[in-house]
Amino acid sequence: MVARFLADDALTRQAETWARDYRLLAPVREGQAVVYRTWAPDMRPFLGRPPTASAKQALLPQTENLLTYTYRKEPTDLTRTEVFLAEPLPPEPTVVLGARPCDARAGKLLDRVFLERGVKDELYARRRAATLFVTVACESMENTCFCHWTGGGPTSEEGSDVMLFPVSGGYVARAITEAGEKLLAALPEAPAATMEELAGILAHLPEPGPAPDLRQAPERFLKLFDDMDFWTDESARCLSCGVCTYLCPTCSCFNITDEDWGLKGKRVRTWDTCMSALYTLEGSGHNPRSARAQRLRNRVGHKFCYHPREFPGETGGQPEVSCTGCGRCIKSCPVSVDIRRIVRDILEKGEGK
Numbered sequence: 001m002v003a004r005f006l007a008d009d010a011l012t013r014q015a016e017t018w019a020r021d022y023r024l025l026a027p028v029r030e031g032q033a034v035v036y037r038t039w040a041p042d043m044r045p046f047l048g049r050p051p052t053a054s055a056k057q058a059l060l061p062q063t064e065n066l067l068t069y070t071y072r073k074e075p076t077d078l079t080r081t082e083v084f085l086a087e088p089l090p091p092e093p094t095v096v097l098g099a100r101p102c103d104a105r106a107g108k109l110l111d112r113v114f115l116e117r118g119v120k121d122e123l124y125a126r127r128r129a130a131t132l133f134v135t136v137a138c139e140s141m142e143n144t145c146f147c148h149w150t151g152g153g154p155t156s157e158e159g160s161d162v163m164l165f166p167v168s169g170g171y172v173a174r175a176i177t178e179a180g181e182k183l184l185a186a187l188p189e190a191p192a193a194t195m196e197e198l199a200g201i202l203a204h205l206p207e208p209g210p211a212p213d214l215r216q217a218p219e220r221f222l223k224l225f226d227d228m229d230f231w232t233d234e235s236a237r238c239l240s241c242g243v244c245t246y247l248c249p250t251c252s253c254f255n256i257t258d259e260d261w262g263l264k265g266k267r268v269r270t271w272d273t274c275m276s277a278l279y280t281l282e283g284s285g286h287n288p289r290s291a292r293a294q295r296l297r298n299r300v301g302h303k304f305c306y307h308p309r310e311f312p313g314e315t316g317g318q319p320e321v322s323c324t325g326c327g328r329c330i331k332s333c334p335v336s337v338d339i340r341r342i343v344r345d346i347l348e349k350g351e352g353k
């Protein structure tokens with residue numbers, strides 16, 4: 001497909017063009033953070049660094065209505081009530097601008113949960129089909145990034161419809177899917193000199209450094225499962241705040257509640273976090289994961305043991321894990337819990353078990 005050129009000073013205009021046909025989620029600066037907002041006039045997209053929150057919200061909103069319901073009492077027999085259900089409106093076609101390759105890859109891992117586990121989540125499926133990703137390739141890796149551990153990389157195209165490569169004066173925009181090609185139709189072809197510059201940039205991307213072999217991670221995790229001294233040590237600093245899970249592009253836990261106002265109400269799905277003690281609190285008062293150590297074990301185990309066992313497969317020589325190495329959980333953890341160190345400890349200490 002033809003590579004196009006998106007000049008810096010044409011970015012806002014291009015965003016406005018997309019916003020006419022799509023709901024556009026674009027990253028903008030708010031204080032220290034870069035957050036996604038639905039496009040509004042006067043917005044200025046900011047593509048200079050990875051968004052603080054992931055693009056997961058495009059596929060799985062933090063809060064979404066599953067249905068609304070209305071009760072109507074039978075006027076001649078008040079013991080009888082009819083219930084009327086209404087589904088939410090179909091999702092709007094959406095473009096997510098400025099996601100990073102690790103976030104676009106995360107969509108595949110969310111698909112595993114919501115589309116491929118036997119029960120298809122129809123709301124998710126509709127939103128997934130209506131969403132396109134215009135991703136920005138990473139010129140460098142931050143010290144919290146480890147996408148190369150998980151089979152990804154700074155220019156990994158998996159899950160993207162368009163990839164923007166930063167060059168002098170703007171971006172080379174490369175369509176990866178047919179839908180992406182349509183998004184770029186009005187842009188000029190990238191000049192030969194720009195393509196040459198891009199080839200030079202790609203040839204000199206920084207080496208990401210060695211990655212541990214994760215193929216042993218599931219087995220070694222299971223060997224350490226009952227070693228509560230190990231998990232207590234690993235979780236000693238954790239505050240159970242849940243930031244790691246809320247910012248994670250692959251965490252998929254949710255809660256469902258009914259908000260009821262007399263004779264009508266709505267059923268709402270909201271993100272939940274397995275790092276909270278309330279997450280597994282049962283009605284009886286029993287809590288199978290009352291300790292932080294158990295909760296951290298569950299989070300890490302889900303990503304590096306249970307997921308690869310349920311969905312065997314490899315990318316770039318690594319098993320498919322439910323983590324794209326985006327590093328958000330490391331960067332934003334208030335007490336610097338580092339999932340890389342935990343995984344390395346599992347590989348090392350689980351070996352001798």
Ligand code: SF4
Nearest residue numbers: 238239241242244333
């Ligand atoms: S962000 Fe850090 S402190 Fe908060 S729950 Fe996650 S690991 Fe614990």
Ligand code: SF4
Nearest residue numbers: 248323324326327329
């Ligand atoms: S576990 Fe951490 S590094 Fe992995 S995808 Fe989630 S937030 Fe990113």
